[in-house]
Amino acid sequence: MAAGLVISAPASGVGKTTLTLALARAWRNRGLNVQCFKSGPDYIDPAFHAAATGRASVNVDSWAMDRGTIAHLVSRGVDADIVLAEGSMGLFDGVAARGVSGTGATADIAEMLGWPVVLVIDPSGQAQTAAAIAAGLRDYRKGVRLAGVVLNRVASPRHEDLVRRALNDSGIAVFGALPRHAEISLPKRHLGLVQAEEQAEIGKLIDEAARFVAEHVDLDAVLRAAAGWSPQPAANGLNVTPPGQRIALARDAAFSFVYPHMLEAWRAAGAEIVPFSPLADEAPDADADVCWLPGGYPELHACRIAANARFRTSLRSFAETRPVHGECGGYMVLGAALTDADGVRHEMAGLLGLETSFAKRRMHLGYRLAELAAPMPGHQIGARLRGHEFHYSTILAQPDTPLAVVHDATGAVIAETGSRRGHATGTFFHLIAEDR
The missing domain is CATH 3.40.50.300 (P-loop containing nucleotide triphosphate hydrolases)
Incomplete structure (x- = not known):
């Protein structure tokens, strides 16, 4: 015992x-x-x-x-x-x-x-x-x-x-x-x-x-x-639907914030995860049916990400036919540009119109409950997703179709709605679970 x-x-x-x-x-x-x-x-x-x-x-x-x-x-x-x-x-x-x-x-x-x-x-x-x-x-x-x-x-x-x-x-x-x-x-x-x-x-x-x-x-x-x-038998496991059968997952020092239980749940549901490194200028797996960019520290590597043409070009090509989703830092990289702490603007993937800045930092922290207004990989319209947001970036522009109506833990509506354009979606919150 x-x-x-x-x-x-x-x-x-x-x-x-x-x-x-x-x-x-x-x-x-x-x-x-x-x-x-x-x-x-x-x-x-x-x-x-x-x-x-x-x-x-x-x-x-x-x-x-x-x-x-x-x-x-x-x-x-x-x-x-x-x-x-x-x-x-x-x-x-x-x-x-x-x-x-x-x-x-x-x-x-x-x-x-x-x-x-x-x-x-x-x-x-x-x-x-x-x-x-x-x-x-x-x-x-x-x-x-x-x-x-x-x-x-x-x-x-x-x-x-x-x-x-x-x-x-x-x-x-x-x-x-x-x-x-x-x-x-x-x-x-x-x-x-x-x-x-x-x-x-x-x-x-x-x-x-x-x-x-x-x-x-x-x-x-x-x-x-x-x-x-002694653990009690669980009536059910994780209520998690993988975003795809074969998932290209960005994974390096700039893209590392992903909850371990989410990856385990994807694998348990039969999904295959194929990691790649944007910082090494790698492309997402050509045979994957979805690409997922977790959060991390893109603000510390913005110059390098902007210079990695193979990564950005291949990501755009991938998104022409298949879903690409970004969480927090991954969402920022899917956007048009990221301004670093020194005020230097770096071009990102451009799959979304989002522009963010670290030149004037402001903390965004707390639980989030999102009701999807559009589908995202693994989740349909109307799904209620629970997650957590923690970043210091300021939104300069978020022009695309809102992905969700997002509330904080008190029920107040917040401005970080996430975005959708074509096959690209993104959220500022990190997904933890979906309401059953």
Whole structure:
């Protein structure tokens, strides 16, 4: 029987990912099978989980997914010794309006699966107040159980002692305390962590994190705190229709934001995925019946994309007879032009009239519910698609036929409708699931 834990915190940037990776690798080094998941719509962390455990990680999301889908996804942990679900933001942070099975909060997953929570707390600039925060989180919602805490970035032994005493007085277990340690800091950029596949030394960094955490955290006590868990049979699997039978998938440093569960669902439904690299000036597979451009960092590679004539010409040729779809960064590349952070305008594929700019950045972030006004690969008119949008680009022009009526999580209509022209479609949101 597997045992499950949720790794969460009072806020973002406290060290959840580092602790998750360190625990996963430390237990793997002991010979345990470790399975990770990511609660919420972050599409970067699962690749780090896979690097730490050697097992594919997927997202589970209470706003976008029903309980059957979540049960289906987590059932991959049935053969693991320990299952870790890494949270997003703070433990109870979600949207104001409930989605399919919750608000997207990590607490939803903890309660749904019955897994206790290990809190990562950064007591910088405080001492006993850290215990008040932990106690408040422990008591905030019935059904969410707190296993204990790991302190991160403690300033000194005296500081640690003050915080530990207060937590002990509150009846909260302290599994360990981590001094500041720059060597295990994960590099970041504007959309989150620099991706695992871009870091040649990621294995060494995770090994160092595992060594450091094993030195300062009682791994056996954390393991004992996990709840025994047997996956319940899912009534249904993923409600995902592949966009085609043979899918040409853009895949490189500029096109990498795609949810692992989506690719798995496509393959499970019998689709074949053929990757190609626009940055290497490659063309989509000539025998594919659909081309899909995920999001990523085209703004960091706009000059190179604009110069890669073979990629752009072949994409235009492909779109003359077959569907091409882009998500977020992929959508921008399907457009007419992209202006980079320095104000330089770069010509893109021109399959859509969309023009975007990073010269004046503004964050667009949140869940999206789209009702299709036109078909897109894998989905018909009227389909209700749930996804997540996160980018800093500004729309300069979006002249084509709107693809969908798009709402945010509060129900407000937003301007990022997506576009359709001929066989080309695009959205700013990353697809997570379709409403059943």
